[in-house]
Amino acid sequence: MISLSAVMTPARAEDVCAPATREWLEATFAVRWGGEELGAVEVAELVTGADVVLTSWGTPHLDTALLTAADAPKVVAHAAGSVKRLIDADAMAAGTAVFSAGERIALSVGEYCLGAILTLLRRLPELDHAIRGGGWKQPQLRGSELTGRTVALVGASSTARALIRLLKPFAVDLCVYDPYLTAERAAELGVRQVSLLEVMEADIISIHVPSTPETEGLIGADLIGAMRPGTVLINSARAATLDGPAVTEAIREGRILAALDVFEVEPPTLSAELLTAPNVLLTPHIAGDTIQGHADLTAFVMTDVTAWLRDGTRGASFVDPERLAVSA
Structure with a gap:
Protein backbone atom coordinates (compact mmCIF):
# COMPACT_ATOMS: atom_id res chain seq x y z
CA MET A 1 0.00 0.00 0.00
CA ALA A 101 -4.83 23.47 -3.77
CA GLY A 102 -4.43 27.00 -5.10
CA GLU A 103 -6.98 26.40 -7.84
CA ARG A 104 -9.58 25.39 -5.24
CA ILE A 105 -8.81 28.41 -3.07
CA ALA A 106 -9.19 30.56 -6.18
CA LEU A 107 -12.90 29.77 -6.26
CA SER A 108 -13.30 31.22 -2.76
CA VAL A 109 -11.28 34.28 -3.76
CA GLY A 110 -13.35 34.75 -6.90
CA GLU A 111 -16.55 34.72 -4.86
CA TYR A 112 -15.06 37.23 -2.41
CA CYS A 113 -14.15 39.58 -5.26
CA LEU A 114 -17.58 39.34 -6.82
CA GLY A 115 -19.22 39.94 -3.45
CA ALA A 116 -16.98 42.92 -2.75
CA ILE A 117 -17.70 44.43 -6.17
CA LEU A 118 -21.45 44.17 -5.71
CA THR A 119 -21.25 45.41 -2.11
CA LEU A 120 -19.31 48.53 -3.09
CA LEU A 121 -21.28 49.27 -6.25
CA ARG A 122 -24.51 49.27 -4.25
CA ARG A 123 -22.86 51.34 -1.46
CA LEU A 124 -24.03 48.81 1.13
CA PRO A 125 -21.52 49.63 3.92
CA GLU A 126 -22.46 53.32 3.76
CA LEU A 127 -26.18 52.59 3.72
CA ASP A 128 -25.79 50.17 6.62
CA HIS A 129 -23.94 52.84 8.59
CA ALA A 130 -26.64 55.42 7.82
CA ILE A 131 -29.52 53.27 8.97
CA ARG A 132 -27.68 52.28 12.17
CA GLY A 133 -27.34 55.98 12.84
CA GLY A 134 -31.10 56.52 12.64
CA GLY A 135 -31.27 57.48 8.98
CA TRP A 136 -33.21 55.96 6.15
CA LYS A 137 -32.86 56.31 2.38
CA GLN A 138 -29.83 58.28 1.23
CA PRO A 139 -30.39 59.75 -2.27
CA GLN A 140 -26.71 60.67 -2.56
CA LEU A 141 -25.79 57.00 -2.05
CA ARG A 142 -27.83 55.52 -4.88
CA GLY A 143 -25.96 52.42 -6.00
CA SER A 144 -24.82 51.24 -9.40
CA GLU A 145 -25.29 47.99 -11.29
CA LEU A 146 -22.53 45.63 -12.38
CA THR A 147 -24.24 44.52 -15.59
CA GLY A 148 -22.58 45.97 -18.66
CA ARG A 149 -19.76 47.72 -16.82
CA THR A 150 -16.07 47.54 -17.72
CA VAL A 151 -14.07 45.27 -15.41
CA ALA A 152 -10.28 45.15 -15.61
CA LEU A 153 -8.17 42.44 -14.01
CA VAL A 154 -4.49 42.88 -13.27
CA GLY A 155 -3.13 39.38 -13.75
CA ALA A 156 -4.73 36.29 -15.29
CA SER A 157 -3.97 33.99 -12.35
CA SER A 158 -6.26 31.24 -11.07
CA THR A 159 -8.14 33.73 -8.89
CA ALA A 160 -8.68 35.99 -11.91
CA ARG A 161 -9.95 33.05 -13.95
CA ALA A 162 -12.37 32.14 -11.15
CA LEU A 163 -13.72 35.70 -11.14
CA ILE A 164 -13.98 35.67 -14.94
CA ARG A 165 -16.27 32.63 -14.74
CA LEU A 166 -18.41 34.24 -12.07
CA LEU A 167 -18.75 37.49 -14.05
CA LYS A 168 -20.15 35.79 -17.17
CA PRO A 169 -23.85 36.33 -16.28
CA PHE A 170 -23.29 40.09 -15.87
CA ALA A 171 -22.31 40.69 -19.51
CA VAL A 172 -19.41 42.91 -18.50
CA ASP A 173 -16.72 44.25 -20.80
CA LEU A 174 -13.82 42.23 -19.41
CA CYS A 175 -10.20 43.20 -19.99
CA VAL A 176 -6.92 41.90 -18.56
CA TYR A 177 -3.39 43.15 -18.16
CA ASP A 178 -0.93 40.26 -17.95
CA PRO A 179 2.36 40.22 -19.89
CA TYR A 180 2.39 36.41 -19.73
CA LEU A 181 -1.07 35.98 -21.22
CA THR A 182 -1.01 34.86 -24.84
CA ALA A 183 -3.52 36.08 -27.40
CA GLU A 184 -4.81 32.52 -27.78
CA ARG A 185 -5.40 32.12 -24.06
CA ALA A 186 -7.05 35.54 -23.85
CA ALA A 187 -9.46 34.47 -26.58
CA GLU A 188 -10.24 31.26 -24.67
CA LEU A 189 -11.01 33.29 -21.55
CA GLY A 190 -13.11 35.76 -23.52
CA VAL A 191 -11.15 38.83 -22.43
CA ARG A 192 -9.54 41.83 -24.09
CA GLN A 193 -5.83 42.39 -23.54
CA VAL A 194 -5.01 45.94 -22.47
CA SER A 195 -2.11 47.98 -21.15
CA LEU A 196 -1.75 48.85 -17.48
CA LEU A 197 -2.72 52.45 -18.23
CA GLU A 198 -5.87 51.25 -20.01
CA VAL A 199 -6.77 49.24 -16.91
CA MET A 200 -7.12 52.51 -15.02
CA GLU A 201 -9.97 53.54 -17.32
CA ALA A 202 -12.19 50.68 -16.14
CA ASP A 203 -15.17 51.01 -13.81
CA ILE A 204 -13.92 48.13 -11.64
CA ILE A 205 -10.30 47.06 -11.14
CA SER A 206 -9.36 43.82 -9.40
CA ILE A 207 -5.80 42.77 -8.55
CA HIS A 208 -4.74 39.14 -9.15
CA VAL A 209 -0.95 39.05 -9.42
CA PRO A 210 1.48 36.89 -7.42
CA SER A 211 4.23 38.20 -5.19
CA THR A 212 7.27 38.58 -7.44
CA PRO A 213 9.92 41.28 -7.94
CA GLU A 214 8.06 42.29 -11.11
CA THR A 215 4.76 42.92 -9.33
CA GLU A 216 6.10 44.86 -6.34
CA GLY A 217 5.09 48.49 -6.83
CA LEU A 218 3.48 47.60 -10.16
CA ILE A 219 0.71 50.15 -9.69
CA GLY A 220 2.29 53.36 -8.45
CA ALA A 221 0.87 56.71 -7.44
CA ASP A 222 0.69 57.94 -11.05
CA LEU A 223 -1.50 55.04 -12.13
CA ILE A 224 -3.69 55.29 -9.04
CA GLY A 225 -4.08 58.96 -9.83
CA ALA A 226 -5.28 57.99 -13.31
CA MET A 227 -8.25 56.04 -11.93
CA ARG A 228 -11.55 57.65 -12.72
CA PRO A 229 -13.76 59.06 -9.94
CA GLY A 230 -16.02 56.32 -8.60
CA THR A 231 -13.70 53.47 -9.61
CA VAL A 232 -14.12 50.31 -7.56
CA LEU A 233 -10.74 48.81 -6.58
CA ILE A 234 -10.44 45.27 -5.18
CA ASN A 235 -7.17 43.92 -3.82
CA SER A 236 -7.26 40.33 -2.57
CA ALA A 237 -3.81 39.48 -3.94
CA ARG A 238 -0.70 41.28 -2.62
CA ALA A 239 -0.56 44.65 -0.87
CA ALA A 240 2.90 45.47 -2.25
CA THR A 241 1.47 45.61 -5.77
CA LEU A 242 -0.14 48.96 -4.98
CA ASP A 243 1.30 52.22 -3.69
CA GLY A 244 -0.32 52.12 -0.24
CA PRO A 245 -0.20 55.84 0.59
CA ALA A 246 -1.62 56.72 -2.83
CA VAL A 247 -4.50 54.26 -2.34
CA THR A 248 -5.20 55.68 1.11
CA GLU A 249 -5.22 59.23 -0.29
CA ALA A 250 -7.62 58.25 -3.09
CA ILE A 251 -9.93 56.68 -0.52
CA ARG A 252 -9.65 59.70 1.79
CA GLU A 253 -10.53 62.04 -1.06
CA GLY A 254 -13.55 59.88 -1.91
CA ARG A 255 -12.31 59.34 -5.47
CA ILE A 256 -12.51 55.55 -5.31
CA LEU A 257 -14.38 52.78 -3.53
CA ALA A 258 -12.06 50.03 -2.34
CA ALA A 259 -12.04 46.57 -0.79
CA LEU A 260 -8.70 45.73 0.82
CA ASP A 261 -8.11 42.17 2.04
CA VAL A 262 -4.30 42.23 2.11
CA PHE A 263 -1.83 44.51 3.85
CA GLU A 264 1.94 44.93 3.79
CA VAL A 265 2.14 44.05 7.48
CA GLU A 266 -0.46 41.66 8.88
CA PRO A 267 -2.18 42.34 11.14
CA PRO A 268 -1.85 45.97 10.05
CA THR A 269 -1.75 49.23 11.94
CA LEU A 270 -4.13 51.35 9.91
CA SER A 271 -4.45 55.11 9.89
CA ALA A 272 -7.51 56.71 11.43
CA GLU A 273 -8.49 58.15 8.05
CA LEU A 274 -8.62 54.66 6.56
CA LEU A 275 -10.45 53.16 9.54
CA THR A 276 -13.14 55.82 9.43
CA ALA A 277 -13.51 56.09 5.65
CA PRO A 278 -17.05 55.06 4.60
CA ASN A 279 -15.95 54.09 1.08
CA VAL A 280 -13.60 51.24 1.98
CA LEU A 281 -14.30 47.63 2.92
CA LEU A 282 -11.55 46.19 5.13
CA THR A 283 -11.19 42.43 5.66
CA PRO A 284 -8.44 40.40 7.41
CA HIS A 285 -6.92 38.40 4.52
CA ILE A 286 -9.90 36.04 4.31
CA ALA A 287 -10.73 36.12 0.59
CA GLY A 288 -9.70 32.48 0.22
CA ASP A 289 -10.94 31.39 3.64
CA THR A 290 -14.33 29.65 3.59
Whole structure:
Protein backbone atom coordinates (compact mmCIF):
# COMPACT_ATOMS: atom_id res chain seq x y z
CA MET A 1 0.00 0.00 0.00
CA ILE A 2 1.23 3.50 -0.83
CA SER A 3 2.35 5.36 2.28
CA LEU A 4 1.20 8.88 3.10
CA SER A 5 2.43 11.18 5.87
CA ALA A 6 0.34 14.19 6.86
CA VAL A 7 2.87 16.78 8.05
CA MET A 8 0.36 18.99 9.80
CA THR A 9 -1.09 19.35 13.28
CA PRO A 10 -4.35 17.59 14.22
CA ALA A 11 -6.16 20.96 14.27
CA ARG A 12 -4.99 21.78 10.76
CA ALA A 13 -5.89 18.31 9.53
CA GLU A 14 -9.41 18.79 10.86
CA ASP A 15 -9.56 22.18 9.11
CA VAL A 16 -8.48 21.06 5.62
CA CYS A 17 -9.61 17.44 5.53
CA ALA A 18 -13.31 16.62 5.64
CA PRO A 19 -14.28 13.48 7.61
CA ALA A 20 -15.22 11.63 4.42
CA THR A 21 -11.87 12.53 2.87
CA ARG A 22 -10.03 11.27 5.95
CA GLU A 23 -11.89 7.96 5.70
CA TRP A 24 -10.98 7.70 2.01
CA LEU A 25 -7.31 8.42 2.70
CA GLU A 26 -7.10 5.83 5.45
CA ALA A 27 -8.77 3.23 3.23
CA THR A 28 -6.50 4.02 0.27
CA PHE A 29 -3.11 4.78 1.84
CA ALA A 30 -1.05 3.72 4.82
CA VAL A 31 -1.44 7.04 6.64
CA ARG A 32 0.62 8.61 9.42
CA TRP A 33 -0.74 11.81 10.95
CA GLY A 34 1.41 14.57 12.42
CA GLY A 35 1.27 15.52 16.10
CA GLU A 36 0.81 18.78 17.95
CA GLU A 37 4.45 19.77 17.51
CA LEU A 38 6.11 19.70 14.10
CA GLY A 39 9.74 20.01 15.07
CA ALA A 40 12.63 19.10 12.81
CA VAL A 41 12.88 15.56 14.20
CA GLU A 42 9.19 14.76 13.76
CA VAL A 43 9.09 16.29 10.28
CA ALA A 44 12.08 14.21 9.22
CA GLU A 45 10.48 11.06 10.64
CA LEU A 46 7.22 11.72 8.83
CA VAL A 47 8.83 12.61 5.49
CA THR A 48 11.49 9.91 5.37
CA GLY A 49 10.22 6.77 3.68
CA ALA A 50 6.80 8.17 2.77
CA ASP A 51 5.59 7.93 -0.82
CA VAL A 52 3.36 10.98 -0.46
CA VAL A 53 3.68 13.92 1.95
CA LEU A 54 0.52 15.92 2.67
CA THR A 55 1.12 19.48 3.89
CA SER A 56 -0.81 22.65 4.61
CA TRP A 57 -0.51 25.99 6.40
CA GLY A 58 1.83 25.63 9.35
CA THR A 59 3.93 22.89 7.81
CA PRO A 60 7.62 23.83 8.21
CA HIS A 61 9.82 24.30 5.16
CA LEU A 62 10.80 20.92 3.72
CA ASP A 63 14.56 20.81 3.28
CA THR A 64 15.80 19.81 -0.14
CA ALA A 65 18.02 17.18 1.47
CA LEU A 66 14.91 15.42 2.80
CA LEU A 67 13.23 15.54 -0.59
CA THR A 68 16.21 14.30 -2.60
CA ALA A 69 17.39 11.44 -0.37
CA ALA A 70 17.17 7.83 -1.52
CA ASP A 71 14.02 7.26 0.56
CA ALA A 72 12.45 10.63 -0.24
CA PRO A 73 8.75 10.98 -1.13
CA LYS A 74 7.67 11.01 -4.75
CA VAL A 75 4.96 13.59 -4.11
CA VAL A 76 4.29 16.65 -1.96
CA ALA A 77 0.57 17.47 -1.87
CA HIS A 78 -0.06 20.92 -0.40
CA ALA A 79 -3.60 21.37 0.95
CA ALA A 80 -3.14 25.15 0.88
CA GLY A 81 -2.02 27.78 -1.62
CA SER A 82 1.49 28.89 -2.53
CA VAL A 83 4.29 26.32 -2.23
CA LYS A 84 7.12 28.86 -2.55
CA ARG A 85 7.91 28.88 1.18
CA LEU A 86 7.39 25.15 1.54
CA ILE A 87 9.68 23.62 -1.05
CA ASP A 88 12.74 24.76 -2.98
CA ALA A 89 12.87 24.82 -6.76
CA ASP A 90 15.88 22.49 -6.58
CA ALA A 91 13.74 19.76 -5.04
CA MET A 92 11.18 20.10 -7.81
CA ALA A 93 13.93 20.06 -10.43
CA ALA A 94 15.24 16.87 -8.88
CA GLY A 95 11.94 15.15 -9.56
CA THR A 96 9.61 15.77 -6.61
CA ALA A 97 6.08 16.12 -7.98
CA VAL A 98 4.26 18.95 -6.22
CA PHE A 99 0.53 19.61 -6.05
CA SER A 100 -1.22 22.68 -4.62
CA ALA A 101 -4.83 23.47 -3.77
CA GLY A 102 -4.43 27.00 -5.10
CA GLU A 103 -6.98 26.40 -7.84
CA ARG A 104 -9.58 25.39 -5.24
CA ILE A 105 -8.81 28.41 -3.07
CA ALA A 106 -9.19 30.56 -6.18
CA LEU A 107 -12.90 29.77 -6.26
CA SER A 108 -13.30 31.22 -2.76
CA VAL A 109 -11.28 34.28 -3.76
CA GLY A 110 -13.35 34.75 -6.90
CA GLU A 111 -16.55 34.72 -4.86
CA TYR A 112 -15.06 37.23 -2.41
CA CYS A 113 -14.15 39.58 -5.26
CA LEU A 114 -17.58 39.34 -6.82
CA GLY A 115 -19.22 39.94 -3.45
CA ALA A 116 -16.98 42.92 -2.75
CA ILE A 117 -17.70 44.43 -6.17
CA LEU A 118 -21.45 44.17 -5.71
CA THR A 119 -21.25 45.41 -2.11
CA LEU A 120 -19.31 48.53 -3.09
CA LEU A 121 -21.28 49.27 -6.25
CA ARG A 122 -24.51 49.27 -4.25
CA ARG A 123 -22.86 51.34 -1.46
CA LEU A 124 -24.03 48.81 1.13
CA PRO A 125 -21.52 49.63 3.92
CA GLU A 126 -22.46 53.32 3.76
CA LEU A 127 -26.18 52.59 3.72
CA ASP A 128 -25.79 50.17 6.62
CA HIS A 129 -23.94 52.84 8.59
CA ALA A 130 -26.64 55.42 7.82
CA ILE A 131 -29.52 53.27 8.97
CA ARG A 132 -27.68 52.28 12.17
CA GLY A 133 -27.34 55.98 12.84
CA GLY A 134 -31.10 56.52 12.64
CA GLY A 135 -31.27 57.48 8.98
CA TRP A 136 -33.21 55.96 6.15
CA LYS A 137 -32.86 56.31 2.38
CA GLN A 138 -29.83 58.28 1.23
CA PRO A 139 -30.39 59.75 -2.27
CA GLN A 140 -26.71 60.67 -2.56
CA LEU A 141 -25.79 57.00 -2.05
CA ARG A 142 -27.83 55.52 -4.88
CA GLY A 143 -25.96 52.42 -6.00
CA SER A 144 -24.82 51.24 -9.40
CA GLU A 145 -25.29 47.99 -11.29
CA LEU A 146 -22.53 45.63 -12.38
CA THR A 147 -24.24 44.52 -15.59
CA GLY A 148 -22.58 45.97 -18.66
CA ARG A 149 -19.76 47.72 -16.82
CA THR A 150 -16.07 47.54 -17.72
CA VAL A 151 -14.07 45.27 -15.41
CA ALA A 152 -10.28 45.15 -15.61
CA LEU A 153 -8.17 42.44 -14.01
CA VAL A 154 -4.49 42.88 -13.27
CA GLY A 155 -3.13 39.38 -13.75
CA ALA A 156 -4.73 36.29 -15.29
CA SER A 157 -3.97 33.99 -12.35
CA SER A 158 -6.26 31.24 -11.07
CA THR A 159 -8.14 33.73 -8.89
CA ALA A 160 -8.68 35.99 -11.91
CA ARG A 161 -9.95 33.05 -13.95
CA ALA A 162 -12.37 32.14 -11.15
CA LEU A 163 -13.72 35.70 -11.14
CA ILE A 164 -13.98 35.67 -14.94
CA ARG A 165 -16.27 32.63 -14.74
CA LEU A 166 -18.41 34.24 -12.07
CA LEU A 167 -18.75 37.49 -14.05
CA LYS A 168 -20.15 35.79 -17.17
CA PRO A 169 -23.85 36.33 -16.28
CA PHE A 170 -23.29 40.09 -15.87
CA ALA A 171 -22.31 40.69 -19.51
CA VAL A 172 -19.41 42.91 -18.50
CA ASP A 173 -16.72 44.25 -20.80
CA LEU A 174 -13.82 42.23 -19.41
CA CYS A 175 -10.20 43.20 -19.99
CA VAL A 176 -6.92 41.90 -18.56
CA TYR A 177 -3.39 43.15 -18.16
CA ASP A 178 -0.93 40.26 -17.95
CA PRO A 179 2.36 40.22 -19.89
CA TYR A 180 2.39 36.41 -19.73
CA LEU A 181 -1.07 35.98 -21.22
CA THR A 182 -1.01 34.86 -24.84
CA ALA A 183 -3.52 36.08 -27.40
CA GLU A 184 -4.81 32.52 -27.78
CA ARG A 185 -5.40 32.12 -24.06
CA ALA A 186 -7.05 35.54 -23.85
CA ALA A 187 -9.46 34.47 -26.58
CA GLU A 188 -10.24 31.26 -24.67
CA LEU A 189 -11.01 33.29 -21.55
CA GLY A 190 -13.11 35.76 -23.52
CA VAL A 191 -11.15 38.83 -22.43
CA ARG A 192 -9.54 41.83 -24.09
CA GLN A 193 -5.83 42.39 -23.54
CA VAL A 194 -5.01 45.94 -22.47
CA SER A 195 -2.11 47.98 -21.15
CA LEU A 196 -1.75 48.85 -17.48
CA LEU A 197 -2.72 52.45 -18.23
CA GLU A 198 -5.87 51.25 -20.01
CA VAL A 199 -6.77 49.24 -16.91
CA MET A 200 -7.12 52.51 -15.02
CA GLU A 201 -9.97 53.54 -17.32
CA ALA A 202 -12.19 50.68 -16.14
CA ASP A 203 -15.17 51.01 -13.81
CA ILE A 204 -13.92 48.13 -11.64
CA ILE A 205 -10.30 47.06 -11.14
CA SER A 206 -9.36 43.82 -9.40
CA ILE A 207 -5.80 42.77 -8.55
CA HIS A 208 -4.74 39.14 -9.15
CA VAL A 209 -0.95 39.05 -9.42
CA PRO A 210 1.48 36.89 -7.42
CA SER A 211 4.23 38.20 -5.19
CA THR A 212 7.27 38.58 -7.44
CA PRO A 213 9.92 41.28 -7.94
CA GLU A 214 8.06 42.29 -11.11
CA THR A 215 4.76 42.92 -9.33
CA GLU A 216 6.10 44.86 -6.34
CA GLY A 217 5.09 48.49 -6.83
CA LEU A 218 3.48 47.60 -10.16
CA ILE A 219 0.71 50.15 -9.69
CA GLY A 220 2.29 53.36 -8.45
CA ALA A 221 0.87 56.71 -7.44
CA ASP A 222 0.69 57.94 -11.05
CA LEU A 223 -1.50 55.04 -12.13
CA ILE A 224 -3.69 55.29 -9.04
CA GLY A 225 -4.08 58.96 -9.83
CA ALA A 226 -5.28 57.99 -13.31
CA MET A 227 -8.25 56.04 -11.93
CA ARG A 228 -11.55 57.65 -12.72
CA PRO A 229 -13.76 59.06 -9.94
CA GLY A 230 -16.02 56.32 -8.60
CA THR A 231 -13.70 53.47 -9.61
CA VAL A 232 -14.12 50.31 -7.56
CA LEU A 233 -10.74 48.81 -6.58
CA ILE A 234 -10.44 45.27 -5.18
CA ASN A 235 -7.17 43.92 -3.82
CA SER A 236 -7.26 40.33 -2.57
CA ALA A 237 -3.81 39.48 -3.94
CA ARG A 238 -0.70 41.28 -2.62
CA ALA A 239 -0.56 44.65 -0.87
CA ALA A 240 2.90 45.47 -2.25
CA THR A 241 1.47 45.61 -5.77
CA LEU A 242 -0.14 48.96 -4.98
CA ASP A 243 1.30 52.22 -3.69
CA GLY A 244 -0.32 52.12 -0.24
CA PRO A 245 -0.20 55.84 0.59
CA ALA A 246 -1.62 56.72 -2.83
CA VAL A 247 -4.50 54.26 -2.34
CA THR A 248 -5.20 55.68 1.11
CA GLU A 249 -5.22 59.23 -0.29
CA ALA A 250 -7.62 58.25 -3.09
CA ILE A 251 -9.93 56.68 -0.52
CA ARG A 252 -9.65 59.70 1.79
CA GLU A 253 -10.53 62.04 -1.06
CA GLY A 254 -13.55 59.88 -1.91
CA ARG A 255 -12.31 59.34 -5.47
CA ILE A 256 -12.51 55.55 -5.31
CA LEU A 257 -14.38 52.78 -3.53
CA ALA A 258 -12.06 50.03 -2.34
CA ALA A 259 -12.04 46.57 -0.79
CA LEU A 260 -8.70 45.73 0.82
CA ASP A 261 -8.11 42.17 2.04
CA VAL A 262 -4.30 42.23 2.11
CA PHE A 263 -1.83 44.51 3.85
CA GLU A 264 1.94 44.93 3.79
CA VAL A 265 2.14 44.05 7.48
CA GLU A 266 -0.46 41.66 8.88
CA PRO A 267 -2.18 42.34 11.14
CA PRO A 268 -1.85 45.97 10.05
CA THR A 269 -1.75 49.23 11.94
CA LEU A 270 -4.13 51.35 9.91
CA SER A 271 -4.45 55.11 9.89
CA ALA A 272 -7.51 56.71 11.43
CA GLU A 273 -8.49 58.15 8.05
CA LEU A 274 -8.62 54.66 6.56
CA LEU A 275 -10.45 53.16 9.54
CA THR A 276 -13.14 55.82 9.43
CA ALA A 277 -13.51 56.09 5.65
CA PRO A 278 -17.05 55.06 4.60
CA ASN A 279 -15.95 54.09 1.08
CA VAL A 280 -13.60 51.24 1.98
CA LEU A 281 -14.30 47.63 2.92
CA LEU A 282 -11.55 46.19 5.13
CA THR A 283 -11.19 42.43 5.66
CA PRO A 284 -8.44 40.40 7.41
CA HIS A 285 -6.92 38.40 4.52
CA ILE A 286 -9.90 36.04 4.31
CA ALA A 287 -10.73 36.12 0.59
CA GLY A 288 -9.70 32.48 0.22
CA ASP A 289 -10.94 31.39 3.64
CA THR A 290 -14.33 29.65 3.59
CA ILE A 291 -15.78 26.71 5.49
CA GLN A 292 -16.46 24.66 2.38
CA GLY A 293 -13.24 25.67 0.65
CA HIS A 294 -10.98 24.65 3.52
CA ALA A 295 -12.78 21.33 4.05
CA ASP A 296 -12.27 20.50 0.37
CA LEU A 297 -8.54 21.23 0.10
CA THR A 298 -7.16 17.78 0.88
CA ALA A 299 -9.62 16.03 -1.41
CA PHE A 300 -8.80 18.50 -4.19
CA VAL A 301 -5.06 17.77 -4.20
CA MET A 302 -5.23 14.10 -3.32
CA THR A 303 -7.68 13.33 -6.14
CA ASP A 304 -5.06 14.63 -8.55
CA VAL A 305 -2.25 12.84 -6.72
CA THR A 306 -3.98 9.47 -7.06
CA ALA A 307 -4.46 10.06 -10.81
CA TRP A 308 -0.78 11.04 -11.17
CA LEU A 309 0.38 7.96 -9.28
CA ARG A 310 -1.89 5.78 -11.44
CA ASP A 311 -1.00 7.00 -14.91
CA GLY A 312 0.93 10.29 -14.74
CA THR A 313 -2.07 12.54 -15.32
CA ARG A 314 -1.36 16.17 -14.42
CA GLY A 315 -4.55 17.55 -12.91
CA ALA A 316 -5.46 21.13 -12.05
CA SER A 317 -3.45 21.07 -8.82
CA PHE A 318 -0.15 19.98 -10.39
CA VAL A 319 2.53 22.66 -9.95
CA ASP A 320 4.57 23.16 -13.12
CA PRO A 321 8.21 23.65 -12.05
CA GLU A 322 8.78 25.97 -14.99
CA ARG A 323 5.97 28.27 -13.79
CA LEU A 324 7.00 28.37 -10.12
CA ALA A 325 8.83 31.71 -10.35
CA VAL A 326 5.75 33.54 -11.67
CA SER A 327 3.15 31.72 -9.60
CA ALA A 328 1.50 32.94 -6.42
